[in-house]
Amino acid sequence: MNRPGCVSRLLAHPARLLVVGFAATILIGGTLLALPVATWDGRSIGVIDALFMATSAVCVTGLAVLDPGGVFNGFGQGVLLGLVQIGGLGITTLSTTLLLLVGQEVSFSSQDAVQGSFTLNQRVGLGSLLRQVLLWALTIEALGAVILFLTESQRLPLGQALWVSVFHAVSAFCNAGFALRPDNLMADRAVAGIVLPISLLIILGGLGFAVLAELAYWASRRWRGQRAFLSLHTKVALTMTAALLAVGMVGFMVLERENLLGGMDWRDALLASWFASVTPRTAGFNTIDYGQVTAATLFFTIVLMQIGGCPGSTAGGFKATTLAVLLAVARARIRGERGVRLFNRCVPEANVTKATSVVSLAFVLMTLSVILLSALQVSGSFHPRTVEWSLGLLFEVVSALSTVGLSTGITPHLNEASKILLMLLMFIGRLGPLTIAIAIAQQKPRPAVSYAEEQVMIG
Numbered sequence: 001m002n003r004p005g006c007v008s009r010l011l012a013h014p015a016r017l018l019v020v021g022f023a024a025t026i027l028i029g030g031t032l033l034a035l036p037v038a039t040w041d042g043r044s045i046g047v048i049d050a051l052f053m054a055t056s057a058v059c060v061t062g063l064a065v066l067d068p069g070g071v072f073n074g075f076g077q078g079v080l081l082g083l084v085q086i087g088g089l090g091i092t093t094l095s096t097t098l099l100l101l102v103g104q105e106v107s108f109s110s111q112d113a114v115q116g117s118f119t120l121n122q123r124v125g126l127g128s129l130l131r132q133v134l135l136w137a138l139t140i141e142a143l144g145a146v147i148l149f150l151t152e153s154q155r156l157p158l159g160q161a162l163w164v165s166v167f168h169a170v171s172a173f174c175n176a177g178f179a180l181r182p183d184n185l186m187a188d189r190a191v192a193g194i195v196l197p198i199s200l201l202i203i204l205g206g207l208g209f210a211v212l213a214e215l216a217y218w219a220s221r222r223w224r225g226q227r228a229f230l231s232l233h234t235k236v237a238l239t240m241t242a243a244l245l246a247v248g249m250v251g252f253m254v255l256e257r258e259n260l261l262g263g264m265d266w267r268d269a270l271l272a273s274w275f276a277s278v279t280p281r282t283a284g285f286n287t288i289d290y291g292q293v294t295a296a297t298l299f300f301t302i303v304l305m306q307i308g309g310c311p312g313s314t315a316g317g318f319k320a321t322t323l324a325v326l327l328a329v330a331r332a333r334i335r336g337e338r339g340v341r342l343f344n345r346c347v348p349e350a351n352v353t354k355a356t357s358v359v360s361l362a363f364v365l366m367t368l369s370v371i372l373l374s375a376l377q378v379s380g381s382f383h384p385r386t387v388e389w390s391l392g393l394l395f396e397v398v399s400a401l402s403t404v405g406l407s408t409g410i411t412p413h414l415n416e417a418s419k420i421l422l423m424l425l426m427f428i429g430r431l432g433p434l435t436i437a438i439a440i441a442q443q444k445p446r447p448a449v450s451y452a453e454e455q456v457m458i459g
Helices: 005-012 014-034 047-058 074-089 091-101 108-118 126-152 158-173 192-207 209-223 232-255 266-278 295-307 320-335 349-378 387-401 416-431 433-440
Strands: none
Touching: 014 047, 014 074, 014 416, 047 074, 047 416, 074 126, 074 158, 126 158, 126 192, 126 209, 158 192, 192 209, 192 232, 192 266, 209 232, 232 266, 232 295, 232 320, 295 387, 320 349, 349 387, 349 416, 387 416
16 A cells, blocks of 8 residues: 655654654644643633643653643543653653554565564564554553552542552653652652652653563563573673762752751652662652752752763663763773774664764754853843853753653743744754754765875864
């Protein structure tokens, strides 16, 4: 069966399919959220704010110009949750699933795009892979909701407790960070039954489906007494995740010991520090007010937000495995080694090049965006000319670009031009700079040309 020309071109180029799919979902979601029927008071929230909330949901960021629970009713919250779930699983995965269900043929390039998003094993069948992804996501979210319900049911009516538990479980696993309380999770800072399950969901969502599936396979074989080995990707992902969580927790405790943690007992301080280490992995939930932390903590959190989670996950950032490769490159150069090694395995040069490209693009985008956002806010009515405000703009840009969702509290005060800029950053951050570049690049590569070498002084 022949497809229309535009559909064929989209399917032939999965990067374009991803961009168009995300953009269309944002427009549809923004339209639904702008309807009066989506709010408690029956009034429209406006086009820009509706699109901002839809973009933040689809890009699983969590930056909000409105209180999700205070502004949106059940219908609006349902739309928001649906957008978060769609964004977490990925438009490419869902659209390819629909094609399979209606019996359409799927191009090999589209299959590779879906497989490459979630697993390194290209021999896995596409249908089996999609079922695994959906099964993993729904199972983990359901278990998380059940655990949260055990605590929520003790303080809320059963129906409301169930909805809050499901909403927060999906939002946490998809690393979205939307909460139905006006202060996010600050009131639950010392409630282990809320903080620990949500932090675990965030970590699982940030590891990636490939890592979770491989861990389950490894555990099942070891349980049966059979030999099993973890891939280099899984080893690096687990090691970097554990290291970043430990460093983040200790760093927050040290930097805030005389500030926010000063009046807490050691249990509450430990719980707050743990969550402050987990949430910059692009989750967006917060149990503390980031508008009250020290400048050192803000800079430290910015670094954690830039790193983000792991590839093939619901997390953003330039990824923890990318940092591992760059650290391995630095070690190799310092020691004068030719190859780049991790866990006694040589890292391909293509991985090194990609890691360098991703970080370079992210740094350039961040720098230009901070300058542009600062310029846009000069004409705004809310523009206190303080160092704290400037640092808040940097924090906001990194949070949007890395799809984190944390904020110092300035998001609702930004003008419309600044909100549009943050929407673009969330869009780019979710799809990835390289995906955007592929989508707009020329289809036919230019003929290879070799030029004469000449030295450039470095350093």
